Structures are given as structure tokens and as C-alpha cells.
Amino acid sequence: MNVQAVVTAPPPRLSLPVRGGPLGWLRSYGLMLRFDLSSYRQWLPMVVALQILMGAAMAIIYGLYVPHLPRTGLLYIVSGAPALALLPLGLILVPSLISSQRTAGTFDFIWSLPVSRAAQVASSLTITTLIALPGIVVTLVLATWRYGVPLSVSPMVVPAFLLTALMAASVGTALAHLVANPVVINLITNILVFVVLLFSPIAFPLSQFPTWLADIHEGLPLYHMAVVIRASLTTGLVSGVATSYLVLGAWTLAGWIAVAWVTGRRG
Amino acid sequence: MATVALPAATPRLRSGPVEWLRSCAVMARWQLASLRLFIPMLAAVEVLAGVGFVLGFGLFFTSRVPATSVVYCATGVPVITLYIVGLVFLPQVVGMQKLAHTYEFLQSEPVPRSAGFVSWYAMNLLVGVPGMVASLIAGWLRFGVSLHVSAAVIPATLLVCLTSSAIGFAMGHAVAVPMVSNVLAQVLNFVAIGFSPIAMPAGQLPDWLASLNRGLPFGSMGTIMRSALGVATPDSVPGAYALLAGWTCAGLLLAAVAVMRRG
Numbered sequence: 001m002n003v004q005a006v007v008t009a010p011p012p013r014l015s016l017p018v019r020g021g022p023l024g025w026l027r028s029y030g031l032m033l034r035f036d037l038s039s040y041r042q043w044l045p046m047v048v049a050l051q052i053l054m055g056a057a058m059a060i061i062y063g064l065y066v067p068h069l070p071r072t073g074l075l076y077i078v079s080g081a082p083a084l085a086l087l088p089l090g091l092i093l094v095p096s097l098i099s100s101q102r103t104a105g106t107f108d109f110i111w112s113l114p115v116s117r118a119a120q121v122a123s124s125l126t127i128t129t130l131i132a133l134p135g136i137v138v139t140l141v142l143a144t145w146r147y148g149v150p151l152s153v154s155p156m157v158v159p160a161f162l163l164t165a166l167m168a169a170s171v172g173t174a175l176a177h178l179v180a181n182p183v184v185i186n187l188i189t190n191i192l193v194f195v196v197l198l199f200s201p202i203a204f205p206l207s208q209f210p211t212w213l214a215d216i217h218e219g220l221p222l223y224h225m226a227v228v229i230r231a232s233l234t235t236g237l238v239s240g241v242a243t244s245y246l247v248l249g250a251w252t253l254a255g256w257i258a259v260a261w262v263t264g265r266r267g
Numbered sequence: 268m269a270t271v272a273l274p275a276a277t278p279r280l281r282s283g284p285v286e287w288l289r290s291c292a293v294m295a296r297w298q299l300a301s302l303r304l305f306i307p308m309l310a311a312v313e314v315l316a317g318v319g320f321v322l323g324f325g326l327f328f329t330s331r332v333p334a335t336s337v338v339y340c341a342t343g344v345p346v347i348t349l350y351i352v353g354l355v356f357l358p359q360v361v362g363m364q365k366l367a368h369t370y371e372f373l374q375s376e377p378v379p380r381s382a383g384f385v386s387w388y389a390m391n392l393l394v395g396v397p398g399m400v401a402s403l404i405a406g407w408l409r410f411g412v413s414l415h416v417s418a419a420v421i422p423a424t425l426l427v428c429l430t431s432s433a434i435g436f437a438m439g440h441a442v443a444v445p446m447v448s449n450v451l452a453q454v455l456n457f458v459a460i461g462f463s464p465i466a467m468p469a470g471q472l473p474d475w476l477a478s479l480n481r482g483l484p485f486g487s488m489g490t491i492m493r494s495a496l497g498v499a500t501p502d503s504v505p506g507a508y509a510l511l512a513g514w515t516c517a518g519l520l521l522a523a524v525a526v527m528r529r530g
């Protein structure tokens with residue numbers, strides 16, 4: 001064998017496709033979706049169980065604490081149940097999923113993959129939004145069955161559920177990225193979930209709150225989640241739905257900006 | 268060749284009540300030191316949660332809060348702040364120790380295993396009592412409930428904390444998978460707050476749930492605290508003490524079997 005020929009032969013050309021442009025991004029997004037689907041699949045039963053526990057059980061607990069509720073009060077509880085089921089997703093599940101990825105080192109591995117980080121975040125948001133939907137529906141069915149109040153479901157239920165779930169997933173992701181220490185995240189969420197679930201204007205009207213607290217809630221997403229969901233399930237119970245959509249949109253966007261800021265940083 | 272006499276080994280037998288008390292003190296110091304970052308935060312969270320629960324309670328109602336609900340809230344929330352550390356926090360920390368492998372190290376310490384429980388119990392009281400006092404004051408300020416604090420509040424507080432610590436200790440040690448004991452603790456907390464007659468009268472629960480609660484410790488915790496605070500209770504107070512003592516013994520027995528197991 002002619003050694004000289006082998007040594008002087010030009011090296012084989014590496015044909016690395018440039019992964020840019022919208023097509024490349026879409027391809028990355030599709031690949032990441034497959035990756036995330038298989039890694040999140042094992043979490044799905046737990047997510048649904050926790051959502052039912054938090055959402056449906058919470059809705060039932062309100063009824064136990066406040067006996068002899070009028071029909072409007074019951075309607076408030078039932079139509080608030082989906083929002084109650086969404087909160088644990090944004091406040092507990094998404095942050096703890098991401099922090100467990102961080103502890104296990106999966107997080108660094110995913111970031112090292114040759115796909116754009118925007119595609120990674122978009123895929124994780126898509127999955128966490130979709131993962132929430134079965135839990136919301138089951139919660140709503142259980143609450144309706146418990147209290148026996150008829151709902152008037154409109155087509156607006158689709159954008160309402162999707163936007164609120166996306167908002168919860170986005171803010172949860174931002175929360176998980178902004179706080180570096182998983183133990184701190186755990187503690188924050190444990191405190192938040194208790195205060196937030198029990199005493200938020202989701203299952204009862206904002207008018208029962210003191211003015212200063214109501215004003216604070218006007219700027220937070222919780223009340224507005226309940227408004228858009230309630231508007232799609234009942235008639236004549238809520239007003240100012242457009243404002244609520246805007247506020248939720250703004251929170252979603254704020255979540256994305258925070259995530260973009262963290263993931264865009266190197267090192 | 269020089270010969271050196273080895274110092275005689277005088278192994279000291281570590282047994283007897285004095286040694287046990289010493290071990291308890293040492294383990295309590297260990298516990299305080301290893302959780303020093305958590306304890307102030309936990310005590311603050313307890314105070315906030317207790318006061319928040321009492322203040323938030325009124326939001327549920329459109330008009331005046333019914334008198335019965337007020338009394339149950341003012342006497343039930345202190346119980347919640349007392350049991351939460353033992354029942355929810357303790358199994359989580361034991362689970363964390365198992366994951367971090369400090370658990371085996373702690374078990375290898377030359378102290379009686381019961382000293383570990385005593386140190387936990389002391390810590391639970393330390394963290395729980397400020398929250399309990401704060402929620403009692405909040406109930407008095409917010410709703411103007413006039414409670415008559417009797418000396419029975421001391422055994423009631425001690426027993427509520429003891430029962431919850433024993434159950435939490437048993438869950439933490441006997442359940443092998445930390446994730447499972449975590450979830451179990453959260454579910455129990457949910458059941459206690461939402462589905463048991465601690466902060467609401469048993470009459471507001473569906474019948475089957477009320478009768479199920481007769482065997483569970485939560486309602487009895489509420490009963491002994493209410494009677495110690497001068498509120499008439501529909502249930503027998505000695506019966507409630509006996510039930511809680513039974514749960515404590517069962518918890519400690521289960522925990523003992525789990526921690527004494529070799530291999």
C-alpha cells in the first residue's frame with residue numbers, strides 16, 4: 001500500500017449543513033419536540049394527578065368551608081376550577097421539572113445540542129402547555145359533577161384555555177430560569193401555592209376583597225386567568241374580558257423576555 | 268529495643284438515662300446546626316401562613332362570617348401551624364437526607380435512634396409554637412373571638428406536635444422512596460386542611476367523610492385544642508386524647524421497626 005499517497009490525500013470534506021433560516025429553525029423545533037415528548041411522557045400521569053388534586057379538590061374544599069352557597073357562588077367555584085388546576089402547573093410543575101433537569105445535568109446537555117435555544121424553549125413551552133389540558137378538562141368535569149351547576153360552554157373556551165396554559169407555562173419557565181437555586185424555588189413555590197390557591201380571586205368574586213388587595217390583583221395574572229376562563233364557560237358573570245386577554249398576553253410576553261434574557265447569556 | 272506500653276482502651280458503655288439525655292441534647296444541637304438556614308425561614312413562613320389563613324378566611328364569605336366558622340377558624344388554624352412541620356416538613360427532610368446519603372451517616376452515629384426523634388420533636392415545637400401564638404392573636408384581632416386559654420393548652424400543644432412528629436417520622440423512615448413520602452405528606456396536608464374538621468365543624472362535611480374522620484387524628488387535634496381554649500366541643504375530649512395517643516404509639520412503633528432494621 002502506498003503510504004505516501006494516503007498521507008498526502010486531501011482530507012475528506014465535511015459537509016456540515018448550515019442550520020439557519022426559518023426552515024432550519026422549524027426542523028430544530030420538530031426535533032426538540034420529539035426529544036421533549038419522550039422525556040416529559042413519564043411526568044404526564046403525575047401532572048394530571050397533581051392538577052386534579054389542586055384544582056378539583058380545591059374547588060370542593062371551598063364548598064365545605066362555606067356552607068349554603070348561592071347559585072352564583074357555586075358557578076364561581078366551578079368556573080374557577082380550571083384556573084385553579086393551571087396554577088400548580090406554572091408555580092410547581094414547570095419550575096420543578098426545570099430544576100430537576102438542572103440538578104441532573106440534563107439542562108446543560110440540552111443547551112449543548114446544536115439547535116437554537118429559541119427552538120428548545122419553544123418546544124418545552126409547547127409541551128408544558130399541552131400537558132396541562134387533560135388536567136383542566138378533568139377538573140372542570142369533576143367540579144361540575146360535584147356542584148351540579150350547568151355551564152354554557154362557548155368556542156372561546158379554546159383560546160381561553162390555550163392562552164392561560166401558555167401564560168402559566170411561560171411564567172413558570174421564567175421563574176425557574178431566573179432563580180438559580182432549586183431549593184429556593186421549592187420553598188418559594190410551596191409558600192406561593194398555599195397563599196395563591198386559597199386566597200386568590202379565582203373561586204370567588206374580586207368584590208369580596210379589600211380595595212388595596214383587589215388593586216394588586218388587577219395587575220397580577222391570577223384574576224385575569226379566572227376572567228377569561230369564566231367568560232368562556234358562563235354568560236353574564238364577567239365583564240372586561242378584552243383587558244384580561246391583554247394582561248395575560250403581557251405576562252406571557254414578559255415570561256418570554258425573561259427566558260430569552262437568561263438563555264441568551266453565555267457561560 | 269524500646270517497648271512502648273499501649274494506653275489501655277477503656278470503652279465507655281453508652282447507656283442509661285443520663286447518657287440518653289446527653290444523646291438527645293447532642294442530636295438537638297446537630298439538628299439545629301444542620302437546619303440553621305431553614306429554621307428561621309420556616310418559623311417565619313409558619314407565622315405568615317397562620318396569620319394569612321386567619322385573615323384570608325373572611326374573604327370566602329360575601330357578608331358576615333358565621334359565628335361557628337369564626338370560632339373554628341380561630342381555634343383550628345393554630346392546630347394547622349402546629350402539625351405542619353412534623354407532618355409535612357419532617358418527611359421531606361428525611362427524604363432529602365436519603366437522597367444526599369446523609370441519612371446513612373446519621374444512622375451510624377453512636378446515639379440511640381430514639382434521640383433522633385426527640386431532637387426532631389424539640390425542633391417542631393420550636394418552629395410551630397410561634398406560628399400557633401401568632402395565629403391565635405390574629406384570630407383575636409381580626410374576629411374579636413374571646414377564647415379562655417386554660418392550662419390544658421400545654422398538654423394539647425405538646426400532644427398535637429408529638430402525634431404529627433410521630434406520623435411524619437414514621438413516613439420519612441418507613442417509606443423507602445423519598446418521592447413517595449413527599450407526595451404522601453402533601454396529600455395528608457391537603458386532607459387535613461380541606462377535608463377534616465380542624466378549621467370547620469364536622470357537620471359541614473358529607474356524612475361518610477365525617478365518619479372517616481372519626482378514626483383519623485386531625486379532628487381530634489382540633490377537639491383537644493378547642494377544649495383547651497374554652498370552646499365547647501361536640502366530641503369527647505378524653506376520647507380525642509386517647510385517639511391521638513394511639514396514633515402516636517402506632518407512628519413511633521412503625522418508625523422504630525424501620526430505624527432498628529439492620530441491613
